[in-house]
Amino acid sequence: MSRKYFGTDGVRGEVGQFPITPEFVMKLGYAAGRVLVDHDKAHRPTVLIGKDTRISGYMLEAALQAGFSAAGVNVLLTGPLPTPGIAYLTRALRLEAGVMISASHNPFQDNGIKFFAEGGKKLDDAVELEIEAMLEQPMATNPSEQLGRVRRIEGAVERYIEFCKSSFPNDRDLKGLKLVVDCAHGATYHVAPKVFHELGAEVVTIGGEPDGYNINEKVGATYPKTLQVAVLEHHADYGIALDGDGDRLIMVDREGTVYDGDQLIYVIAKARAARGELKGGVVGTVMTNLAMELALNKQGVAFGRAKVGDRYVLEMLHGKGWQVGGEASGHILCLDCHSTGDGIISSLQVLASLTDLGMSLADACSDWQPYPQTLINVRHNGCDWKSASAASLAAAEQALQGRGRVVLRPSGTEPVVRVMVEADDKALADQWAQSIAAAIQSVA
Structure with a gap:
């Protein structure tokens, strides 16, 4: 059964437009609360709610806590805290669920609701479907004696800082390193600089002055130019860019070179493999660069491709x-450190890996260069684009055998087919991407 409200990472949209309205978000909290109560009628569930720095977070926080309370669920509020911090505290406090109010890397006009299950894990599809089914039912507030209580908790930021620091090897520190840390004016503004400073680094903070409206605005993991300039200006060793809710990571070296998620994952895997501590292999997505897969394979590291989306x-x-x-976007998972993607922890894993390898970031990534990728978005009117592109697709796959690959991926939100061709030669990638796109356009 397809989901009506939940996307790949919760419910998201423009604030004031359905479903990101106070009315719907209150009903969402109520529906999620009812599902939690139904799963364990013997105990009153408790839910943790955090948020990033968007101005709309105040409104949506109030709506969510009202919905949960009406369903008979207790609520703990953290205030601004990164998404992975909510996942961690949900697990550490042995709570039934955690909720993050954030639209991640999107502009401040957007917001969203992300859920974590007990243990700090993402909700199962089955539970999301239960919540959606409950949303179709009328909202009935519990009697007053059965309402949930709401309170703010102290020390959430400090606990999460210590958790991040604990992921770095105990026998090492960051003394001697100068880091520029870009917090994207988001949820890590009061967390990330302290983590790196307390581990011994000299820290220059940018994107650390949120005002409710400037989250991700020309800063952060989706806009590394600002970090590049700052790293060069301050003669820093590395730059670390996080996104609005702190679950993405992009890095910059002292030369101003940007390293995406694929390259950073490669460094982490390479170091673990060298230590004999890489469990199994590495998982990317259908969009992960082929050159990375081939480089890992040369080192005897298995590689698997999932659908796009960190879930x-x-x-x-x-x-x-x-x-x-x-993913290349900077969602990096190290499940021996955390149950979810965490930009701060991922950056610490990269820095530790570079020490293990005795290499700079440039040297550690020198085994491979990303293959050129050509991406063409082709709009269609519901036509049979699969049949239309079959001949061109087969010809491309034959021509690219051993040299590249093709990915055709329909958009989940608009009538668009994404044609991606990757090859060791840019002209070859361009040629076949245009050929396949033309075949789809001929019937669109």
Whole structure:
């Protein structure tokens, strides 16, 4: 059964437009609360709610806590805290669920609701469907004696800081390193600089002054230019860019070179393999660069491809019993450190890996260069694009055998087919991407 409200990472949209309205979000909290109560009628559930720095977070926090309370669920509020911090505290406090109010890397006009299950894990599809079914039912507030209580908790930020620091090897520190840390004016503004400073680094903070409206605005993991300039200006060793809710990571070296999620995952996997501590292999997505897969294979490291979306990477990691994976966007999973993607922890894993390898970031990534990728979005009117592109697709796959690959992926939100061709030669990638796109356009 398809989901009506939940996407790959919760419910998201423009604030004030359905479903990100106070009315719907209150009903969402109520529906989720009712599902929690139904799963364990013997105990009153408790839910943790955090948020990033968007101005709309105040409104949506109030709506969510009202919905949960009406369903008879107790609520703990953390205030601004990174998404992985909510996942951690949900597990550490032995709570039934955690909720993060954030639209991640999106502009401040957007917001969303992400859920974590007991243990700090993403909700199962089955539970999301239960919540959606409950949303179709009338909302009936519990009697006053059965309402949930709401309170703010102290020390959430400090506990999460210590958790992040604990993921770094105990016998090492960051003394001697100068880091520029870009917090994207988001939820890590009061966390990330302290983590790196307390581990011994000299820290220059940018994107650390949120005002409710500037989250992700020309800063953060989706806009590394600002970090590049700052690293060069301050003669820093590395730059660390996080996104609005702290679950993505992009890095910059002292030369101003940007390293995406694929390259950072490769460094982590390479170091673990060298230590003999890489469990199984690495999981990427259908969009992960082929050159990375080939470089890992040369080192005897297995590689699996999941659908786009960190939830699918996580599912495959669990299915294979592996620990390391992620996406070029900077969602990086190290499941021996955390149950979810965490930009701060991932950066610490990269820095530790570079020490293990005795290499700079540039040297550690020198084994491979990303293959050129050509991406063409083709709009269609519901036509049979699969049949239309079959001949061109077969010809491309034959021509690219051993040299590249093709990915055709329909958008989940608009009538668009994404045609991606990757090859060791840019002209070859362009040629076949245009050929396949033209075949689809001929019937669109």
